[in-house]
Amino acid sequence: MILGIESSCDETAAAVVEDGGRVLSNMIASQHELHAEYGGVVPEIASRAHIERLWPVVRRALEEAAVGIEAIDAVAVGNRPGLIGSLLVGVSAAQALAWALGRPLIGIDHVQAHLHAATMRQRAGGADDAEQRHTATGDEVYPALGLVVSGGHTSLYRVDAPLELTLLGATIDDAVGEAYDKAAVILGLGYPGGPAVDGAAQRGRVGRYELPRSLLGADSLDFSFSGLKTALLYKVRGRPIGRGKEARFERSHADLPDQDRFDLAAAFQEAAIETLMVKLERGIERMSMDGVPPRCLLLGGGVVANSLLRRRAMQLGEVRGVTVRLAPMAFCLDNAAMIAGLAWHRLRRDRAGDGLQLAALSTPHRAPRPARR
Ligand code: KG4
Ligand code: ZN
Numbered sequence: 001m002i003l004g005i006e007s008s009c010d011e012t013a014a015a016v017v018e019d020g021g022r023v024l025s026n027m028i029a030s031q032h033e034l035h036a037e038y039g040g041v042v043p044e045i046a047s048r049a050h051i052e053r054l055w056p057v058v059r060r061a062l063e064e065a066a067v068g069i070e071a072i073d074a075v076a077v078g079n080r081p082g083l084i085g086s087l088l089v090g091v092s093a094a095q096a097l098a099w100a101l102g103r104p105l106i107g108i109d110h111v112q113a114h115l116h117a118a119t120m121r122q123r124a125g126g127a128d129d130a131e132q133r134h135t136a137t138g139d140e141v142y143p144a145l146g147l148v149v150s151g152g153h154t155s156l157y158r159v160d161a162p163l164e165l166t167l168l169g170a171t172i173d174d175a176v177g178e179a180y181d182k183a184a185v186i187l188g189l190g191y192p193g194g195p196a197v198d199g200a201a202q203r204g205r206v207g208r209y210e211l212p213r214s215l216l217g218a219d220s221l222d223f224s225f226s227g228l229k230t231a232l233l234y235k236v237r238g239r240p241i242g243r244g245k246e247a248r249f250e251r252s253h254a255d256l257p258d259q260d261r262f263d264l265a266a267a268f269q270e271a272a273i274e275t276l277m278v279k280l281e282r283g284i285e286r287m288s289m290d291g292v293p294p295r296c297l298l299l300g301g302g303v304v305a306n307s308l309l310r311r312r313a314m315q316l317g318e319v320r321g322v323t324v325r326l327a328p329m330a331f332c333l334d335n336a337a338m339i340a341g342l343a344w345h346r347l348r349r350d351r352a353g354d355g356l357q358l359a360a361l362s363t364p365h366r367a368p369r370p371a372r373r
C-alpha cells in the first residue's frame with residue numbers, strides 16, 4: 001500500500017495505490033483558477049498554494065481509500081522534474097511522513113510516471129483486478145514504444161520494463177502541450193489551452209486552413225512545434241509590421257469570426273497530432289530495425305486526454321498490429337496515482353527506498369540515449 005504525492009507544477013495531488021495497480025484513491029486539487037489570469041503557471045503562487053493544499057489533499061486521499069495512515073507501507077513523491085519551489089513542498093511533506101511513520105521514501109521521476117500511467121487501469125465500477133495485476137507486470141506490454149506528451153515534455157522511449165527506458169527522441173523546442181497552450185492564447189480561447197483548442201477543433205472544419213508539420217530529418221525521432229505555433233500566429237494576426245518587441249500585427253483574434261477560429265484550431269490539431277503519429281510510426285520502424293519490434297504503444301501525459309490523439313493512436317495500432325495502451329483519462333493530467341503505481345516497482349527492486357535525504361530536482365532523470373546512427 002503506497003501513498004503517492006505529486007506537486008511538480010500546478011496540481012496538488014495524493015493517491016493510495018495497492019499492489020501497483022489497484023487505485024484506492026486519486027485526489028487532485030487543481031490551481032487553474034489561480035493562474036488563469038496570467039495565462040500560465042506563476043511559480044511563486046503555485047508553491048504557496050501547494051503548502052496550503054497538500055495536507056488536506058493527503059488526508060482526503062487516506063479517507064477516500066479508507067485506510068489508516070499506519071497501513072501505508074511506503075511514501076512516494078514526484079521529486080523531479082518540475083518547478084523547484086513546487087517540488088520542494090511535496091518532497092518535504094513526503095520526507096516528514098516517511099520519517100514519522102518509519103517507512104521507505106521513494107522519489108519518482110514525473111515523466112516516467114506519466115508513461116507508467118498508460119499501463120494502469122481506471123476502476124470502473126467493478127474493477128478488473130486480475131487485469132490490473134497483469135498489466136502492472138505486463139508480460140504482453142514490453143518491449144514497448146512509449147510516448148510522453150505533456151505541457152513540459154514530448155519524448156519517445158523504448159521501454160523494456162517499467163523502470164527500463166531508453167530515450168529515442170525529444171522535442172528540440174516547445175512541448176506539444178505547451179504549443180496547445182500557446183495556440184489557445186493566439187486564438188483567444190482561454191486557459192488551460194489544451195482542452196479549449198480540442199473543443200474548438202471539434203467545431204471546426206478540417207482542410208479550410210493548412211498548417212505545416214515539422215518532421216525534421218527523414219528518420220529523426222525528435223520533435224519540433226515552434227514552427228507550427230508561429231505559422232498559426234501569422235494566420236491569425238496577419239503579417240508582422242516591424243521586428244522583435246516593436247512588431248505589430250494587421251489584426252488580432254478578436255477580428256476573426258468564431259468559425260474561422262474553430263477552423264484554425266482544427267488545422268492546428270490536425271498538424272500537431274499527425275506529427276505525433278508520424279513519429280510513433282518511425283519509432284515502430286526504428287525498434288523493428290533494432291530487432292525489438294514493440295508489442296505495445298504506451299501513451300501518457302496531459303495531451304493523451306486529446307480526443308483526436310486517442311482516436312488516431314488506436315487506428316495506428318490497428319493498422320500496425322500493435323496493442324495500444326492510452327493512459328486512462330483520470331491518469332492523463334498530473335496525478336499521484338501514477339507516482340504510487342511506479343513506486344511499487346521501485347519498492348520491489350530497492351526495499352529500502354531512497355532514504356530521507358531525497359533531493360528535489362528541476363531536471364529530468366537522464367534516460368540513456370543510444371549513439372546517433
Ligand atoms: O501532464 P500535464 O498535466 O502536465 C505536465 O506534466 O506538463 O499536462 C498538461 C498539458 C497542458 O499543456 C494542457 O494544455 C495539455 O496537457 N492538455 C491537452 C488536453 N488536455 C490537457 N492538450 C490537448 N488536448 C487536450 N484535450
Ligand atoms: Zn505532468
